[in-house]
Amino acid sequence: xxxxxxxxxxxxxxxxxxxxxxxxxxxxxxxxxxxxxxxxxxxxxxxxxxxxxxxxxxxxxxxxxxxxxxxxxxxxxxxxxxxxxxxxxxxxxxxxxxxxxxxxxxxxxxxxxxxxxxxxxxxxxxxxxxxxxxxxxxxxxxxxxxxxxxxxxxxxxxxxxxxxxxxxxxxxxxxxxxxxxxxxxxxxxxxxxxxxxxxxxxxxxxxxxxxxxxxxxxxxxxxxxxxxxxxxxxxxxxxxxxxxxxxxxxxxxxxxxxxxxxxxxxxxxxxxxxxxxxxxxxxxxxxxxxxxxxxxxxxxxxxxxxxxxxxxxxxxxxxxxxxxxxxxxxxxxxxxxxxxxxxxxxxxxxxxxxxxxxxxxxxxxxxxxxxxxxxxxxxxxxxxxxxxxxxxxxxxxxxxxxxxxxxxxxxxxxxxxxxxxxxxxxxxxxxxxxxxxxxxxxxxxxxxxxxxxxxxxxxxxxxxxxxxxxxxxxxxxxxxxxxxxxxxxxxxxxxxxxxxxxxxxxxxxxxxxxxxxxxxxxxxxxxxxxxxxxxxxxxxxxxxxxxxxxxxxxxxxxxxxxxxxxxxxxxxxxxxxxxxxxxxxxxxxxxxxxxxxxx
Numbered sequence: 001x002x003x004x005x006x007x008x009x010x011x012x013x014x015x016x017x018x019x020x021x022x023x024x025x026x027x028x029x030x031x032x033x034x035x036x037x038x039x040x041x042x043x044x045x046x047x048x049x050x051x052x053x054x055x056x057x058x059x060x061x062x063x064x065x066x067x068x069x070x071x072x073x074x075x076x077x078x079x080x081x082x083x084x085x086x087x088x089x090x091x092x093x094x095x096x097x098x099x100x101x102x103x104x105x106x107x108x109x110x111x112x113x114x115x116x117x118x119x120x121x122x123x124x125x126x127x128x129x130x131x132x133x134x135x136x137x138x139x140x141x142x143x144x145x146x147x148x149x150x151x152x153x154x155x156x157x158x159x160x161x162x163x164x165x166x167x168x169x170x171x172x173x174x175x176x177x178x179x180x181x182x183x184x185x186x187x188x189x190x191x192x193x194x195x196x197x198x199x200x201x202x203x204x205x206x207x208x209x210x211x212x213x214x215x216x217x218x219x220x221x222x223x224x225x226x227x228x229x230x231x232x233x234x235x236x237x238x239x240x241x242x243x244x245x246x247x248x249x250x251x252x253x254x255x256x257x258x259x260x261x262x263x264x265x266x267x268x269x270x271x272x273x274x275x276x277x278x279x280x281x282x283x284x285x286x287x288x289x290x291x292x293x294x295x296x297x298x299x300x301x302x303x304x305x306x307x308x309x310x311x312x313x314x315x316x317x318x319x320x321x322x323x324x325x326x327x328x329x330x331x332x333x334x335x336x337x338x339x340x341x342x343x344x345x346x347x348x349x350x351x352x353x354x355x356x357x358x359x360x361x362x363x364x365x366x367x368x369x370x371x372x373x374x375x376x377x378x379x380x381x382x383x384x385x386x387x388x389x390x391x392x393x394x395x396x397x398x399x400x401x402x403x404x405x406x407x408x409x410x411x412x413x414x415x416x417x418x419x420x421x422x423x424x425x426x427x428x429x430x431x432x433x434x435x436x437x438x439x440x441x442x443x444x445x446x447x448x449x450x451x452x453x454x455x456x457x458x459x460x461x462x463x464x465x466x467x468x469x470x471x472x473x474x475x476x477x478x479x480x481x482x483x484x485x486x487x488x489x490x491x492x493x494x495x496x497x498x499x500x501x502x503x504x505x506x507x508x509x510x511x512x513x514x515x516x517x518x519x520x521x522x523x524x525x526x527x528x529x530x531x532x533x534x535x536x537x538x539x540x541x542x543x544x545x546x547x548x549x550x551x552x553x554x555x556x557x558x559x560x561x562x563x564x565x566x567x568x569x570x571x572x573x574x575x576x577x578x579x580x581x582x583x584x585x586x587x588x589x590x591x592x593x594x595x596x597x598x599x
Contacts, residue, residue, distance in 0.1 A: 021071065022058050099159050147184075212277070253343055278301075358372035363547075368548065394438075442478075449504070466532075469538070475500070
């Protein structure tokens with residue numbers, strides 16, 4: 001029996017070690033769906049509630065496994081729905097292949113139903129490689145090149161398959177002029193800088209008296225080497241948001257996150273250092289790095305396009321983080337501990353501040369208290385995902401990552417709604433681990449409650465059924481409300497910001513999951529203990545206070561002025577905000593007393 005193009009595509013994906021595809025069906029991709037069915041689950045197809053969720057899951061699969069993630073959608077609207085999740089993958093440099101259907105070749109150009117110019121539509125998000133198959137003999141090279149380019153460039157690629165071509169008989173490319181014959185083998189190369197550049201970097205770092213390090217997601221596999229580097233240089237280490245799980249937070253010289261969602265020790269270290277070493281990070285906010293040209297800087301990144309992009313670095317080392325540091329460390333000289341001792345004292349004080357802040361009263365529950373209580377209860381080797389919004393603040397600052405854990409969120413796109421699909425993808429990749437999605441009620445109402453149905457659909461097939469979704473239920477699009485106040489100087493715009501009440505715990509129970517609702521602070525610990533004791537997915541619905549301020553580590557004069565302006569303009573929550581902000585600032589000064597000599 002002749003092999004169809006769709007069957008060959010599935011076989012070729014298997015030869016590239018693709019284990020699962022996340023997607024949603026439709027007539028534009030029915031040929032490949034039939035082939036997946038005939039392959040008898042050799043490639044697992046995960047049906048999502050929305051194509052955007054499928055793209056998020058493919059991105060998360062790539063982030064947590066290092067493998068290529070694959071998502072699939074039908075033509076027209078299905079393909080369009082993929083875009084946001086694919087941009088998440090593109091902007092966080094993840095290898096994802098999108099396979100999408102198209103109308104029959106004969107209809108293209110005829111304003112046919114669901115006909116969209118997909119080549120143009122995907123040309124930006126998949127600009128490294130997006131092509132439409134027009135001949136069965138072409139399909140082999142499209143699959144091979146899409147996967148290889150996604151892996152080599154850590155990017156998004158796309159294959160467009162007209163629905164009639166999927167049902168045609170597959171043909172190998174002929175040995176003739178114009179044909180292309182591709183293979184399906186690829187191994188990541190070892191990329192290291194030259195010895196001369198390594199020595200230049202070492203000389204610069206050895207001269208520094210106060211060295212700061214900033215590490216990101218590109219350093220995940222290089223933790224031992226980073227620790228050795230920091231020990232030799234007597235450096236403190238700040239972490240970009242995507243690099244939160246690179247190192248555990250219980251190390252006394254790890255200053256935590258950096259940026260608007262970062263910590264005071266990270267900010268102070270960057271402002272006071274004389275030398276900076278950046279490893280595997282594209283952290284974008286220049287105001288949280290040393291002033292332009294103030295310090296000497298070295299950057300390590302496997303992608304040469306990212307070198308010298310965020311700071312005017314003196315030495316750029318293109319190479320794999322782990323191998324580059326292995327070659328660099330023997331060239332470094334061990335420094336005294338005075339700079340590190342100062343950093344460790346600041347870090348110790350900072351954790352006391354966060355603990356004190358978590359115990360401040362709120363109405364009804366302080367979200368910092370929830371995350372503080374969660375930290376000590378996190379299961380070993382759990383996988384934490386966070387959504388964008390105020391939950392990302394508390395994830396970045398208050399949650400203590402331990403060795404062996406993984407964590408991620410939408411970094412550079414900072415889109416809403418990846419928290420739950422990331423957790424689902426993590427569960428399929430690591431069935432014995434406990435994924436924990438930290439989500440705001442805005443993301444839950446946008447798409448999150450729908451994807452809980454996906455959890456309900458699949459969890460009974462899991463050997464370990466544990467998965468937690470923790471929702472901060474404050475009936476407010478909280479991050480934007482604070483941005484309106486602090487950045488724009490406007491009061492909260494209630495009609496744009498207020499969310500309708502919804503009982504997420506009851507909804508979870510309705511679809512066959514467990515639901516726990518926390519309504520007062522004394523319930524936090526016991527309810528979290530109960531949630532982790534269940535061998536079943538659980539939604540923890542926390543009624544939290546929207547007026548606890550997500551204070552940045554450094555408040556500029558303009559930010560303070562804008563915040564004051566928003567209050568005088570009649571913000572509906574003005575008095576509550578004043579009380580909560582006052583408590584946060586008091587905690588700061590209790591542990592970081594004002595230096596009277598600088599008045």
